[in-house]
Amino acid sequence: MPSSPRNRIGEIYGQLTVVRASERRTKAGNAYWWCRCSCGREREVPGDKLSLNTTRRKPIVDACETCSRERQVEGVCLKNDQEEKDRRSQAQLDRSKLKGVVPERWLTLPLTDAHARELGQTLFFRGTRCLRGHLAPYRINGGCQTCSGQTPSAGDWPQAKPTGS
Known part of the structure; x- marks a missing residue:
């Protein structure tokens, strides 16, 4: 016993x-x-x-089980919020290095896919290259615009040529 x-x-x-x-x-x-x-x-x-x-x-x-589940969900949400904040700050940093290299309108697009959803837009530009090496805006759930044949890559973009000489 x-x-x-x-x-x-x-x-x-x-x-x-x-x-x-x-x-x-x-x-x-x-x-x-x-x-x-x-x-x-x-x-x-x-x-x-x-x-x-x-x-x-x-x-x-x-x-209790309900409070444990709520705390677990809150923890996941806080983690996701922090990761999104980090993605946006990294995108801001990457984009700041591309001024004059990419079209100016790309720099006005949202920073991440979540940012684009918040603003009700379908395109965003992180300032990073896709897996195939293109530097172009992305569609939400659609991938790189150059890969889908809709936009030329910034590497192919006609740069302003110096006048005179």
């Missing part, structure tokens, strides 16, 4: 507060505990998943 578990009632782990013991046991013999989340939902959690040690290798439970 397994030993009686340590009394955890009232202890707080993240957003969970232990409210009562459960009748269930894990295969390893650990007790389950009923915990109430800060949002008011209750969740049954194995005792070995309740921990304040964030560096341990085992996964820990610190919120």
Whole structure:
């Protein structure tokens, strides 16, 4: 018969507060505990998943399933926002080096595909070459304009020739 578990009632782990013991046991013999989340939902959690040690290798439970999912989505959104911000700043840097090399109207296009969607446009110009080496605007979900035969590459673009001589 397994030993009686340590009394955890009232202890707080993240957003969970232990409210009562459960009748269930894990295969390893650990007790389950009923915990109430800060949002008011209750969740049954194995005792070995309740921990304040964030560096341990085992996964820990610190919120109800709904709150955990929301925090996970928020984390992904924050990561995606940061990556988009980094893409836009890199595109700005790449485009600044191309002034006078590419047509001026390309430099007024949105910086990334997400930026173009925000502005309701279909073209964007990052200032980088496609896989085939073209330097041209891109269509949202459509690839390089030169690859699709719609726009000449900036390498093929007629440059202004000096007058006189």
